[in-house]
Amino acid sequence: MKRRADIRFELRHLRYFGAAAEQGSFRKAADGLQVQESAISRRIRDLEDQIGASLFIRHAGGVTLTLAGQRFLTRARSALSQLDEGAREVGSIGRSEIGYIRIGLFSSIASGFLSKLFTAYDAQCPNIEMIFQEGSAEQNLSLIDKSQLDLAFTIGNLQPHRYDALELWRERVFAAIWDAHPLSAKSELDWSDLAYEAFLVRPGGPGDEVREYLSLRLNGIGCRPRFLTQNIGRYRLLGLVASRRGVAPMLASETTISIPGVVYRPIVGEILPFFAIASPKNDNPAARTLLSFARTLSRSDRSPS
Incomplete structure (x- = not known):
């Protein structure tokens, strides 16, 4: 049985994906993150290629999450929340707060x-x-x-x-x-x-x-x-x-x-x-x-x- 390669992506892939899911639009996500719309589209395409599933249905009015996208959004939000919490905790240590x-x-x-x-x-x-x-x-x-x-x-x-x-x-x-x-x-x-x-x-x-x-x-x-x-x-x-x-x-x-x-x-x-x-x-x-x-x-x- 062929072993599937490890999935590799960057933190920004998750942030771009989460913003697009929240806004329902690559353009609005790009405006909110102050990046080019093409960067949002490209990184999400890379993420979909890595995962092996489409996360969004693209249409004239914006984007809508697929079933796979809905499942992945739950995991992505949890991962981002833990990373943010970890960053705050480490920052508190660095500031001698804890x-x-x-x-x-x-x-x-x-x-x-x-x-x-x-x-x-x-x-x-x-x-x-x-x-x-x-x-x-x-x-x-x-x-x-x-x-x-x-x-x-x-x-x-x-x-x-x-x-x-x-x-x-x-x-x-x-x-x-x-x-x-x-x-x-x-x-x-x-x-x-x-x-x-x-x-x-x-x-x-x-x-x-x-x-x-x-x-x-x-x-x-x-x-x-x-x-x-x-x-x-x-x-x-x-x-x-x-x-x-x-x-x-x-x-x-x-x-x-x-x-x-x-x-x-x-x-x-x-x-x-x-x-x-x-x-x-x-x-x-x-x-x-x-x-x-x-x-x-x-x-x-x-x-x-």
Whole structure:
């Protein structure tokens, strides 16, 4: 049995056919579409040749759909409607009206720069879903490399990578201590004050980065830090601080967490830069819009938290 060749036609064939069917005239269809009548007639003839059936009965008063034409019109209208809907949907994505962003985080979004950024972005782009994942800079860079994150907000920019890095804000570093701790009498702390404290940290992800940071600072004054790894969330970690099981390093944006029995003291001279990391090949328009918001907010909010 001979296999029939695939039918091939262009979108304009369907639009010309639909206009002619609606107007009952090639001439009126041509006027409405602002093309030559001959173009309408020729394209519809091509369409009929491809399909293998006459779609119109031509007569002096215009054209009338054949039975085949009536059946094809139903399908053509459905196809055009789906294409138009698809074009509107894609256009909405391109204008950042709908879509999603996958974001890697280190610090809290409850307050500070990120809180203001996401609040402003939500107000402008309410239909964009933001999907968050907490991790270290190394982990976030790996996920960007695999196209599993659109962008990441990280402490520092020391990990080697080939992506765009934009410094957005800076935050002071604090120590969370229990309220009866001898150091609570001081308004600021030096690293030497914390040399013999037990540091409560979380495992993996940001916890690895915290341990590395504390080791660098305390090794610099000749001390070896002692870590107590706790597989719990940040809020419960502060509960352990209140129960005098250790101290915890905190960012300024995290000191808004109020826990009975816990006080925060800044560490002298410790201010950390935060960067937005994104691949220049990332074509998510919602992510590009978020970065634009971040640049604007950064210019108006340069002082450390």
